[in-house]
Structures are given as structure tokens and as C-alpha cells.
Amino acid sequence: MQIGRVIGSVVATHKEEKMGGLKLLLVQLHDLRGKPLDAYTVAVDSVGAGLREMVLVAAGSSARQTKTTEGKPTDATIMAIVDSWDVEGEVVWDRERE
Amino acid sequence: MQIGRVIGSVVATHKEEKMGGLKLLLVQLHDLRGKPLDAYTVAVDSVGAGLREMVLVAAGSSARQTKTTEGKPTDATIMAIVDSWDVEGEVVWDRERE
Amino acid sequence: MQIGRVIGSVVATHKEEKMGGLKLLLVQLHDLRGKPLDAYTVAVDSVGAGLREMVLVAAGSSARQTKTTEGKPTDATIMAIVDSWDVEGEVVWDRERE
Amino acid sequence: MQIGRVIGSVVATHKEEKMGGLKLLLVQLHDLRGKPLDAYTVAVDSVGAGLREMVLVAAGSSARQTKTTEGKPTDATIMAIVDSWDVEGEVVWDRERE
């Protein structure tokens, strides 16, 4: 999975019928140190993630292994909201500190 | 999914038989801010997208999860037409403004 | 799918038994404007593509959705021969003009 | 598979229900010579890997082929702990020498 931040959403009224009712969030990927990268994905939300939350995105066929996305044409799904992460024993990012 | 714009189409009369009748569109990928990238994909259209529309493309096995593409040898499918998207609360792109 | 040109072939007498009899073609990927890129794939041919033809290559599990490649360990398959493509209403490449 | 080192872990109390109880480790990818790369993945651990161990990560649908990860929305799984590797007959990295 990659770490990213929810920075917006995509409106698409005309979409494949199986995608009806799914929230499409814009996620900017981040590096190990929590720095935003020049890369993004539009992901289906399966955990109720909100704007500016740091999340984990699963890509490829794994994006279809949630109840929300089973059998649907999505290649990216938010499957966790990140509380914190550490690198070499040091907390790099913590939602409480934001 | 990645955001891209339909900028053309590909003609291929000689193709794998399961691909018969499918529209092959040329989609130039765009970044978060709506800037065209130096990357593209040839995608099967499952939603009736037209030239110059901004769309979402699903890649990999997810590209086969639409009625149009089930069981077909496509690794990229347009599964939504984008109306608009926002970043940090600001509308970055809106089809009404084009 | 990506656009590429068949520029050669690979000989491999010792291969996984399911790959027996399959043609392995060397495909150089091209950009939207028909310019060769510094990237390639070795693809199984499912449509009788010849040397120097421009083709479409499907990657990943989609490469196994043709009659030729079903259940076989290939991650790239030529599933169409390109006649022409256009960008912004202008023909960029046409096999008749080559 | 790619070689990487476990350099931390990710805490995510709110995640897709199937991910319950799984350990999410932060793995920094390394090159052939054992040099850390500017790339990472958040992987599910299927072998009891510990902090600072060098591991192998399987990506994509292959990440779901372990007992720990079957049917779960993970696109990266640690499926081996590396003891050593050699390049051109020379040992490049050995956990005994660390």
C-alpha cells in the first residue's frame, strides 16, 4: 500500500453503473517522511475517510477485496485511515499532532 | 484511477476477436491540477465518452469489471466521465467552465 | 493498452511448457505522437503481427484473455494491429503513409 | 519480488474489517547492491519479520496468496526474510555481518 492524503474529491455523474453511490476521493501520495509526492490516485473510499486525512490505498485487484468494491471497476481503494507511523523508532507522522 | 482527457482514437481493424465492436480511445493522463502529463493509455470506452472529455481510467484487471469489457483483453477502461474535481476546497477543473 | 512497434523477436527454445509454439515479439513502446520510447516489452502475438507493424499491447492479467494466451505465463500480449490514430482531430500515424 | 528493509510500522485503528489483526510494516526498497532506494511500500507481514530485517515483498494479486492475506485488500506482503544474497559470486549482503 501507499500512504497518501485525501485532498479532494471527484464528481462524476455519468459512470459505469456498478460505480453508483461510491465516493471517489483524490489522494495525493506521500513519501516515507510524510512529504507530498507529485503523484496521485482517485480512490474509492471503503472506510469513511474525510478530507485531509492520511490514508492507505491498495491498488490493482486488491482494491476489489473490500465489501464496498467487490466486483467493481476500481483499481484503487482506501482501506485504512492512518493514525501514525514511525521510521527507525521515531514517530514521523501522527494525526494528533496535526 | 487516473484522470485523463480523451484526445483521439485508434483504428485497428485487425484485432483479437473478443475486441470486436469496442471503441479504443486515446487518453492523455493529467495531474492533480489538470495539467496534461507526458503519459497516455489506449482505453476501451464503457460510458460513451466523447472527444475532449475528461474521464477516469481504471487499469489492470479492474478494467475488465464492466459489462462492456468482461473477459476481454483490455488493461484500461474508461469507467466515468468527470464533471469536476476539487483540491483543498477549491474547484480545479469543471466541465462547465471549459 | 500501449502503442508499440514490432522491432524484432526473441528465440527461446527452453521455456515453460505452456509457452510452446507461441511467438515472442519484441515491441518498442511509442508515445502519443508516434515517437519511439526508451521502453519495450516482449509480447506474445495473438493476431499475426509482422515485423515493423504498429500494435497495441495489453499487459498484466489482461494479456491472458485471448484464445492464444489463456492460462499461460505471459504478462504482455499483442491484441490488435494499429491502422492509424489521431490526436486532436489530426492523423498522427497511418500505416498507409509509412 | 523486491528486496527491502523493515524500517517502521503503520498504526491504523480504523481499517477495512478484513484487515483486522494484520501487522502493517513500512518497508524501504533497496537496490541490488543493498543501497536504500527512494521508494517504499506498506506491506502486510506473513512471516513474523522484525524491525531492521531485510525482506522480500510480493506485490499485486500475489500479495494475497499467503494464509495470512487470502482474500484481503492488501497489494503488498512480506513473504520471506532474507538471510543473504550474492551478485556475480560475491556476497553483497548477509544478516550475520550486520
Next chain:
Amino acid sequence: MQIGRVIGSVVATHKEEKMGGLKLLLVQLHDLRGKPLDAYTVAVDSVGAGLREMVLVAAGSSARQTKTTEGKPTDATIMAIVDSWDVEGEVVWDRERE
């Protein structure tokens, strides 16, 4: 598939149980002209490839379509040993000439 050379092997005594008995080879990817690239993969061998042989590697779910790797958590498998390849009618690499 990508072309690469077997340049070493990885020892991992502690691995996912389904990986037992499989040989893990280090493959350095090569470009069209046979020049080594700054990229590698650790692949399961399904054809008895030896050190310094040039091989084809299948990635993703296709890596599991061999007898050796069926149902196993590998995302890269050597499925052919390369004898030679040509580009634009000229032999670029031939194992007899090495």
C-alpha cells in the same frame, strides 16, 4: 515480459510455507540492446535457469501460471531462457557469442 540476466541468488530460510523448495534468483533487467539497467527483480525459477543466463521474466499474476508457481505468493517468474534476439533484422544478443 522483460529481458534480464541471472546475476545471483537470494537465500531466505524463513519464508512463507508455500515458497518452500523454490529457487529465488536475482535478475538484472536489460534494455533492448542488451545493456544492463538499474532495475532488478527477485524471481522464482520455473525452467532451470543458471547463473549468467539471459532470461524472460513474467510479472504479476502471470508469474503464477506455471506448474512451479501455481497458487504461490510470487510476483515474478523466469519462464524462458533466451537463446538470442534481434532488432531490425540484426542479432543483438546470442548466447553462442558470449
